[in-house]
Amino acid sequence: xESPHLDLTNHFLIAMPSMxxxxxxxxxxxxxxxxxxxxxxxxxxxxxxxxLGDVLEQLDINHTGLPAEQQPVYAxxxxxxxxxxxxxxxxxxxxxxxxxxxEISVTTSKDILAALGEGRGPADVIFALxxxxxxxGQLEQEMQxxxxxxxxxxxxxxxxxxxxxxxLEAAKLIGIDPxxxxxxxxxx
Numbered sequence: 752x753e754s755p756h757l758d759l760t761n762h763f764l765i766a767m768p769s770m771x772x773x774x775x776x777x778x779x780x781x782x783x784x785x786x787x788x789x790x791x792x793x794x795x796x797x798x799x800x801x802x803l804g805d806v807l808e809q810l811d812i813n814h815t816g817l818p819a820e821q822q823p824v825y826a827x828x829x830x831x832x833x834x835x836x837x838x839x840x841x842x843x844x845x846x847x848x849x850x851x852x853x854e855i856s857v858t859t860s861k862d863i864l865a866a867l868g869e870g871r872g873p874a875d876v877i878f879a880l881x882x883x884x885x886x887x888g889q890l891e892q893e894m895q896x897x898x899x900x901x902x903x904x905x906x907x908x909x910x911x912x913x914x915x916x917x918x919l920e921a922a923k924l925i926g927i928d929p930x931x932x933x934x935x936x937x938x939x
Contacts, residue, residue: 757785757891757894758785758786759782759785759790759890759901760782760783760784760785760851761781761782761851761852761855761903761904762781762782762785762901762902762903762904763779763780763781763782763901763902763903763904763905763908763921763924764778764779764780764782764792764890764899764900764901765778765779765899765900765901765902765918765921765922765929766778766779766780766898766899766918767897767898767899767900767929767932768929768930768932769897769898770898770899774794774826774828774829774883775794775883777796777918777929778794778796778797778918779794779795779796779908779917779918779921780792780793780794780795780828780883781793781795781838781877781904781909782904783838783849783851783857783882784849784851785890787887788887789884789885789886789887789888789889789890790884790885790889790890791882791883791884791885792828792882792883792884793825793827793828793836793838793857793877793879793882793883794825794826794827794828794879794883795825795838795877795879795909795914795917796825796914796915796917796918797825797826797827797914798823798824798825798826798914799823799824799825799826799880801823801824802820802821802822802823802824803820803821803822803823803824803867803876803878804820804821804822805824806824806835806864806878807820807864807867807868810861810864812861812864812865812868813868813869814867814868814869820868822876822878823878823914824878824879824880825877825878825879825880825914826879826880826881827879827880827881827882827883828879828881828882828883828884829881829883830881830882830883830884831881831882832880832881833880833881834859834880834881835859835864835878835879835880836857836858836859836878836879836880836881836882837857837858837859837863837864837867837873837876837877837878837879838855838856838857838876838877838879838909839855839856839857839858839863839872839873839875839876839877840854840855840856840873840874840875840906840910841854841873841874842854842855842856842873843856843858843863843866843872843873845858845860845862845863846858846860846861846862847859847860848860854906855906855909875906875909875910876910877909877910900922900925900927900929902921902922902924902925903924905920905921905924908920908921908924
Protein backbone atom coordinates (compact mmCIF):
# COMPACT_ATOMS: atom_id res chain seq x y z
CA UNK A 752 0.00 0.00 0.00
CA GLU A 753 1.32 3.41 -0.96
CA SER A 754 1.78 5.85 1.90
CA PRO A 755 -0.19 9.12 1.69
CA HIS A 756 1.74 12.10 0.36
CA LEU A 757 2.94 14.61 2.93
CA ASP A 758 1.62 18.05 1.96
CA LEU A 759 3.42 20.93 3.64
CA THR A 760 1.73 23.70 1.63
CA ASN A 761 1.01 26.66 3.95
CA HIS A 762 3.49 25.34 6.53
CA PHE A 763 6.72 26.71 7.89
CA LEU A 764 9.91 24.72 7.47
CA ILE A 765 12.08 25.53 10.45
CA ALA A 766 15.77 24.73 10.03
CA MET A 767 17.20 22.46 12.70
CA PRO A 768 20.28 23.85 14.52
CA SER A 769 22.41 21.27 12.69
CA MET A 770 21.54 22.83 9.30
CA UNK A 771 24.90 24.01 7.99
CA UNK A 772 23.82 25.12 4.50
CA UNK A 773 24.37 28.91 4.66
CA UNK A 774 21.20 29.45 2.59
CA UNK A 775 19.09 27.82 5.29
CA UNK A 776 20.92 28.02 8.64
CA UNK A 777 18.35 29.21 11.24
CA UNK A 778 15.88 29.90 8.46
CA UNK A 779 12.11 29.77 8.27
CA UNK A 780 10.73 28.92 4.85
CA UNK A 781 7.09 29.40 3.98
CA UNK A 782 6.01 26.52 1.72
CA UNK A 783 3.90 27.90 -1.14
CA UNK A 784 3.44 24.65 -2.99
CA UNK A 785 4.17 21.00 -2.20
CA UNK A 786 3.16 18.04 -4.30
CA UNK A 787 4.42 14.81 -5.81
CA UNK A 788 6.65 16.82 -8.20
CA UNK A 789 8.45 18.69 -5.44
CA UNK A 790 8.12 21.80 -3.32
CA UNK A 791 8.57 25.56 -3.57
CA UNK A 792 8.93 28.00 -0.69
CA UNK A 793 10.22 31.41 0.28
CA UNK A 794 12.66 32.05 3.13
CA UNK A 795 10.95 34.70 5.27
CA UNK A 796 13.65 35.67 7.78
CA UNK A 797 16.67 36.74 5.71
CA UNK A 798 16.34 40.50 5.09
CA UNK A 799 18.88 41.89 2.67
CA UNK A 800 20.60 45.26 2.71
CA UNK A 801 18.16 46.67 0.15
CA UNK A 802 14.58 47.90 0.48
CA LEU A 803 11.53 47.50 -1.71
CA GLY A 804 11.98 51.19 -2.57
CA ASP A 805 15.40 50.35 -4.06
CA VAL A 806 13.80 47.65 -6.23
CA LEU A 807 10.98 49.94 -7.33
CA GLU A 808 13.50 52.64 -8.20
CA GLN A 809 15.60 50.19 -10.22
CA LEU A 810 12.46 49.19 -12.16
CA ASP A 811 11.45 52.85 -12.69
CA ILE A 812 8.25 52.41 -10.67
CA ASN A 813 7.06 55.55 -8.89
CA HIS A 814 6.97 55.05 -5.10
CA THR A 815 7.94 58.30 -3.40
CA GLY A 816 7.09 58.56 0.27
CA LEU A 817 5.03 55.41 0.55
CA PRO A 818 5.41 52.97 3.45
CA ALA A 819 6.15 50.10 1.04
CA GLU A 820 9.43 51.70 0.01
CA GLN A 821 10.93 51.05 3.47
CA GLN A 822 10.06 47.35 3.52
CA PRO A 823 13.08 45.03 3.42
CA VAL A 824 13.79 42.73 0.53
CA TYR A 825 14.38 39.13 1.60
CA ALA A 826 16.78 36.53 0.27
CA UNK A 827 13.99 34.08 -0.56
CA UNK A 828 16.24 31.18 -1.50
CA UNK A 829 19.03 30.10 -3.82
CA UNK A 830 16.87 29.49 -6.94
CA UNK A 831 16.32 32.35 -9.43
CA UNK A 832 17.85 34.91 -7.07
CA UNK A 833 17.40 37.69 -9.63
CA UNK A 834 13.62 37.19 -9.77
CA UNK A 835 11.13 38.78 -7.41
CA UNK A 836 8.46 36.86 -5.53
CA UNK A 837 5.80 38.71 -3.55
CA UNK A 838 4.11 36.77 -0.77
CA UNK A 839 0.99 38.72 0.19
CA UNK A 840 -2.49 38.97 1.60
CA UNK A 841 -5.16 39.69 0.63
CA UNK A 842 -4.87 37.77 -2.62
CA UNK A 843 -6.14 40.33 -5.11
CA UNK A 844 -6.22 39.91 -8.88
CA UNK A 845 -2.73 40.04 -10.34
CA UNK A 846 -1.37 38.86 -13.69
CA UNK A 847 0.72 35.99 -12.35
CA UNK A 848 -0.25 34.60 -8.95
CA UNK A 849 -0.26 31.24 -7.24
CA UNK A 850 -2.99 30.94 -4.64
CA UNK A 851 -1.54 29.27 -1.53
CA UNK A 852 -4.60 29.65 0.75
CA UNK A 853 -7.90 31.50 0.36
CA GLU A 854 -6.16 34.63 1.72
CA ILE A 855 -2.46 34.23 0.76
CA SER A 856 -0.85 34.21 -2.68
CA VAL A 857 2.59 34.50 -4.16
CA THR A 858 2.80 36.82 -7.18
CA THR A 859 5.61 37.32 -9.67
CA SER A 860 4.11 39.90 -12.04
CA LYS A 861 5.14 43.54 -12.21
CA ASP A 862 1.57 44.84 -11.80
CA ILE A 863 1.64 44.18 -8.04
CA LEU A 864 4.86 46.21 -7.74
CA ALA A 865 3.23 49.15 -9.53
CA ALA A 866 0.26 48.89 -7.15
CA LEU A 867 2.59 48.86 -4.14
CA GLY A 868 4.43 51.88 -5.53
CA GLU A 869 1.10 53.71 -5.80
CA GLY A 870 0.01 52.72 -2.28
CA ARG A 871 -2.82 50.45 -3.48
CA GLY A 872 -1.17 47.05 -3.13
CA PRO A 873 -1.91 44.31 -0.62
CA ALA A 874 -1.81 45.22 3.07
CA ASP A 875 0.70 42.52 4.03
CA VAL A 876 3.71 41.86 1.80
CA ILE A 877 7.00 39.99 1.86
CA PHE A 878 9.12 40.75 -1.19
CA ALA A 879 11.83 38.17 -1.81
CA LEU A 880 14.49 37.67 -4.43
CA UNK A 881 14.73 33.98 -5.26
CA UNK A 882 13.01 30.97 -3.79
CA UNK A 883 13.79 27.59 -2.27
CA UNK A 884 12.97 24.55 -4.35
CA UNK A 885 13.01 20.80 -3.82
CA UNK A 886 12.71 18.10 -6.45
CA UNK A 887 10.30 15.17 -6.12
CA GLY A 888 10.95 13.37 -2.83
CA GLN A 889 13.83 15.65 -1.80
CA LEU A 890 11.98 17.56 0.93
CA GLU A 891 10.49 14.33 2.29
CA GLN A 892 14.01 12.87 2.52
CA GLU A 893 15.33 15.99 4.26
CA MET A 894 12.45 15.75 6.75
CA GLN A 895 13.39 12.09 7.44
CA UNK A 896 17.02 13.18 7.89
CA UNK A 897 15.89 15.67 10.59
CA UNK A 898 17.04 18.74 8.68
CA UNK A 899 13.71 20.51 9.26
CA UNK A 900 10.86 20.88 11.69
CA UNK A 901 7.48 21.79 10.24
CA UNK A 902 4.58 23.74 11.68
CA UNK A 903 1.32 25.05 10.26
CA UNK A 904 1.99 28.62 9.10
CA UNK A 905 0.88 31.59 11.17
CA UNK A 906 0.02 34.84 9.40
CA UNK A 907 1.13 36.76 12.50
CA UNK A 908 4.62 35.28 12.24
CA UNK A 909 4.60 35.64 8.48
CA UNK A 910 3.59 39.29 8.32
CA UNK A 911 3.85 40.84 11.81
CA UNK A 912 6.77 39.24 13.67
CA UNK A 913 10.17 40.94 13.17
CA UNK A 914 12.39 38.81 10.88
CA UNK A 915 15.02 38.21 13.58
CA UNK A 916 12.37 36.52 15.79
CA UNK A 917 10.64 34.37 13.16
CA UNK A 918 12.86 31.26 13.63
CA LEU A 919 12.18 31.11 17.38
CA GLU A 920 8.51 32.06 17.08
CA ALA A 921 7.84 29.50 14.33
CA ALA A 922 9.40 26.73 16.46
CA LYS A 923 7.28 27.82 19.44
CA LEU A 924 4.19 26.95 17.37
CA ILE A 925 5.08 23.29 18.01
CA GLY A 926 6.35 23.84 21.54
CA ILE A 927 10.07 23.78 20.75
CA ASP A 928 12.93 26.15 21.50
CA PRO A 929 15.39 25.25 18.73
CA UNK A 930 18.26 26.80 20.68
CA UNK A 931 17.92 23.92 23.15
CA UNK A 932 18.15 21.20 20.51
CA UNK A 933 21.51 19.55 20.08
CA UNK A 934 23.20 20.04 16.75
CA UNK A 935 25.02 16.73 17.26
CA UNK A 936 23.54 13.40 16.45
CA UNK A 937 24.60 10.32 18.28
CA UNK A 938 23.79 6.71 18.86
CA UNK A 939 23.24 5.02 22.20
